[in-house]
Amino acid sequence: MSLDISRPDLVVGVVGTGAMGRGIAQVSAQGGIRTVMYDATPDGASAARNAIVATMKGLVDKGRLTAEACAAAEGNLEVANGLTALAGCHVVIEAVFENLEVKQKLFAELEAVVGEATVIASNTSSIRIAAIARSLKRRDRVCGMHYFNPVPLMKLVEVIRAADTAPWVVDAMVALGKRQTRVPVVVGDTPGFLVNLGGTAIGTEGLRIFTEGRATPSQIDAVMRDAGGFRMGPFELMDLTGIDVNFPARRIIYEGFFHDRRMTPSPYHEGLFQAGRFGRKTGGGWYDYDARGTKVDPGPDLAVSAAPAAKVVAADQAAGKVMALLMASGTSVVAHDDGQSPVVVTPLGDDCTTTCVSLGLDPKRTVAIDPTGAVEKRATIMMAPGGDGAARDAVAAALAKAGSRVTAIKDSPGFILQCMRSMIANLGCEMAQIGIASPADVDTAMTLGLNYPQGPLAMADAMGVKETHAILERLQAITGDDRYRPSQWLRRRALLGLSATTVE
Numbered sequence: 001m002s003l004d005i006s007r008p009d010l011v012v013g014v015v016g017t018g019a020m021g022r023g024i025a026q027v028s029a030q031g032g033i034r035t036v037m038y039d040a041t042p043d044g045a046s047a048a049r050n051a052i053v054a055t056m057k058g059l060v061d062k063g064r065l066t067a068e069a070c071a072a073a074e075g076n077l078e079v080a081n082g083l084t085a086l087a088g089c090h091v092v093i094e095a096v097f098e099n100l101e102v103k104q105k106l107f108a109e110l111e112a113v114v115g116e117a118t119v120i121a122s123n124t125s126s127i128r129i130a131a132i133a134r135s136l137k138r139r140d141r142v143c144g145m146h147y148f149n150p151v152p153l154m155k156l157v158e159v160i161r162a163a164d165t166a167p168w169v170v171d172a173m174v175a176l177g178k179r180q181t182r183v184p185v186v187v188g189d190t191p192g193f194l195v196n197l198g199g200t201a202i203g204t205e206g207l208r209i210f211t212e213g214r215a216t217p218s219q220i221d222a223v224m225r226d227a228g229g230f231r232m233g234p235f236e237l238m239d240l241t242g243i244d245v246n247f248p249a250r251r252i253i254y255e256g257f258f259h260d261r262r263m264t265p266s267p268y269h270e271g272l273f274q275a276g277r278f279g280r281k282t283g284g285g286w287y288d289y290d291a292r293g294t295k296v297d298p299g300p301d302l303a304v305s306a307a308p309a310a311k312v313v314a315a316d317q318a319a320g321k322v323m324a325l326l327m328a329s330g331t332s333v334v335a336h337d338d339g340q341s342p343v344v345v346t347p348l349g350d351d352c353t354t355t356c357v358s359l360g361l362d363p364k365r366t367v368a369i370d371p372t373g374a375v376e377k378r379a380t381i382m383m384a385p386g387g388d389g390a391a392r393d394a395v396a397a398a399l400a401k402a403g404s405r406v407t408a409i410k411d412s413p414g415f416i417l418q419c420m421r422s423m424i425a426n427l428g429c430e431m432a433q434i435g436i437a438s439p440a441d442v443d444t445a446m447t448l449g450l451n452y453p454q455g456p457l458a459m460a461d462a463m464g465v466k467e468t469h470a471i472l473e474r475l476q477a478i479t480g481d482d483r484y485r486p487s488q489w490l491r492r493r494a495l496l497g498l499s500a501t502t503v504e
Contacts, residue, residue, distance in 0.1 A: 001117060002168045003090060005175035011036060012176070013080070013089035015106065017048030020123055023151025026052045027180040029076035030069070036089060038080040040096075045079045047189055052077060055152075060464055087113050091176060093145050095123040098474045101133045111136050119169050121145040122160075122476060128253050129189045130160035139164035146193055147182070156448035157182040162189040185441035185447055191256025194437050195449035198456060200253055200263055201427040203246065205420050206234030207266035208483075214412040217286045223380055223407055223416045227373035229453035234420075236285040236295070237278030238269075247273040261483035262427060302381075302393075302408040308401045309394035313343045314359055318452065319371030322346055325379070329401035337362075342391040346371035348467060349474025351413040353381035353384040355424035365393045370415040372463065379404045380415045413478040414471055421459055422471045426487050428456020429500060433489035439501045460490065460500035469494035 004010075010033050014025045015041040028035040037045040051076050055297070059065035073411060086092055092110055103122060110120050120142050122132055133142040144160025157177045161170050170186060177184030187194040206220050207332065215223075221233025238246050247269050247481065254263040272278075272285055279285030280293060288296040311332040314323060323333050337343060343366040347355045352368040354467040355361070363384040379399045383392050396406040427444065432439045443455020452459075460468045469486050476484035486494075493500055 001166070003117065003119060003172040004077070005172055005179055007090075008032075009113060010034065010091075011089045011181075013038065013086040013092040015039075015083070015092060015094045015110070016096035016123075017045050018095065018097075019149055020147060020151060022048045022052055023149065024093055024095055024123065024145075024147055024180075025049075025077065026055065026073070026152055027182065029073040030056075030065075031180045032072070033179065034078065035077050035325075036078045036080050038083060038085060038086060049077050049079055063400065075220065083109055083113050085219060086110070087115070089118055090116060091121065091172075093121045093123060098124060098126060100127050100131055103127065104135060107132055107142070111138065117141070119172060121173060124145055126192065126249055128191070129160050130164070133162060133164065140166040141169055143169050144187075144189070144193070145173055145177070146187075146195075148195070154448070155181070155183045156195070156445055157184050158187045158193050158195065158445065158449075159184050160187050160193055162236050165189075183444065185445045187436055187441070187445070188434075188436045190434075190436055192253040194431065194442065194445045196249055197253055197436070198424075198431060198442065198446050199450055200250060200380045201424045201456075202230075202234045203238060203250065203269075204262070204264060204266070205268055205423040208264075209412065209416060209419060210235075211266055211268055213410060215407075215409040215416055216298070216300070218298050219407050219409060220416055220420075222405075223373075223378060224420060226405065227375065227376035227380065228372070228417050228421060229374065231451045231453075239285040239287055239295075242278050242281055243269070243272050243285050244278040249266070255420055261481065262423075262485075263432075264483065300405075300407050302396050302406045304393050304396045304400060304406065306390065306393035307396045308343050308398035309391075311338075311341045311351055312367075312395060312398070313337045313341050315343045315359055315366070316345045316347070316355070319346045319375075321375055322369050322371050322379075325376060325402045325404060326395075326398050328403075329398040331398045340394050341365070342367050344369060344395065345429065347476075348372075349418065349471035351384075351411045351415050351478060352382050352387070353411055354413070354478060356384050364394060365391045367392050368411075368415075369395070369399075370417055372415075372421070373417045376402075376404055378407060380407045380409060380417065382409050382411050407488040414475050418471050422468050422475070423484075425456045425460035425468050425470055425500065426451075426484075426490055429460065429487040429489040429493075432457065433487050439503060443501070457500040465490065465498070465500050466494045468500075492499065 012028045013036045039045040056070045129144045133139040143165045146158040148154035159173045174184045217235035224230040224233040250265045277284045345355050356363040446452050446455045472486045
């Protein structure tokens with residue numbers, strides 16, 4: 001069996017015309033596809049059609065869509081008064097709210113209406129496709145089509161293949177995604193699929209760093225933005241998407257992977273959920289928001305009034321860009337310890353305490369600086385417990401004089417950025433290892449779906465595959481936490497000196 005998505009008379013049905021359904025209908029209609037919309041709410045589909053047309057006319061006014069293309073797309077949009085009107089559809093995409101029983105009932109009703117060769121797809125973001133299709137007679141023609149909000153702007157669509165999904169269905173839905181001008185990636189039917197699963201790494205590790213008192217949400221977000229190149233840090237992102245959305249999703253993924261330590265939710269996250277502090281939508285989450293919705297940020301920068309250090313001691317194989325930054329401020333960098341000057345170290349994976357003990361350094365004067373990321377924009381520094389604040393401030397003043405903002409955190413293995421990027425890369429490698437998607441699709445999905453500066457496997461390559469693996473090994477050794485265990489995909493490529501994107 002097969003379905004020719006290029007056929008000019010292709011008909012796509014969309015059930016559920018909320019924000020997601022409207023977006024799916026719009027990209028279908030603009031893709032030259034006759035699109036039939038149905039909603040259980042009286043006049044819901046008609047209101048959705050009017051909203052789509054108004055949106056497209058707005059694009060015409062802005063010069064982003066021609067009047068001819070708008071008229072053609074408007075002509076492709078139809079309203080159905082009942083499910084029976086979807087009988088002639090070649091594909092039906094469900095976009096109702098996230099409830100398994102509701103979706104199962106709807107799919108059974110659709111199966112009784114549509115033809116034998118009709119593909120039935122769900123836009124679910126968290127429910128297993130196999131569970132939705134479990135009681136159907138023809139599970140082979142059911143799959144997932146997970147779009148991202150707002151659909152017209154977010155190019156990615158995950159094509160979810162369940163255990164019973166036929167290959168021809170996957171091929172047809174990939175072709176449909178392309179006709180809708182989306183970028184399709186084929187993903188296994190696992191909890192969170194690809195993007196929501198991959199996105200757990202940044203949130204769970206940010207929460208872990210905060211929970212352990214190593215840094216504040218503001219500090220973590222600033223480091224990820226300025227040093228890591230991310231559009232948003234994890235706490236800003238949670239507040240934007242809504243804690244009422246992301247906390248339940250984290251719990252589903254954690255339970256779906258049978259309590260894998262890498263997916264562990266945070267009690268602090270649950271605390272905000274239970275308190276009804278859902279983020280921007282409620283005026284408060286990890287941050288407070290004023291009446292205009294502007295974030296009230298306590299600030300991540302270390303306020304320093306000390307004079308820049310005249311001299312620092314480079315005690316390890318310090319990164320060149322860190323030393324160059326210090327010297328740019330007029331600070332002299334020397335190798336011999338005079339017993340008085342601040343000692344600078346740039347560990348990978350280790351905390352300052354471990355570095356001091358292993359190198360025999362004075363922990364009161366030793367300042368650790370993260371050598372990874374854009375240090376020239378934001379430098380992360382830390383000291384061992386009992387460290388002299390004067391030494392830290394003198395080094396911070398030198399970094400600030402060279403033009404870098406400084407974030408001072410408590411002693412932390414892997415600082416912030418090393419932890420976060422290594423965990424993102426490791427989970428991406430694990431998704432490739434267990435076959436959720438190909439390495440290329442993992443990177444494509446994470447960059448398009450979450451606006452990451454790089455995909456997880458490309459991130460491992462940029463950091464250095466061996467270095468990424470080494471950071472995780474040190475994190476696991478210091479903390480004793482299994483959450484940091486390196487993926488075998490990453491381990492083998494690190495040992496062989498291969499790119500993280502190398503396929504077997």
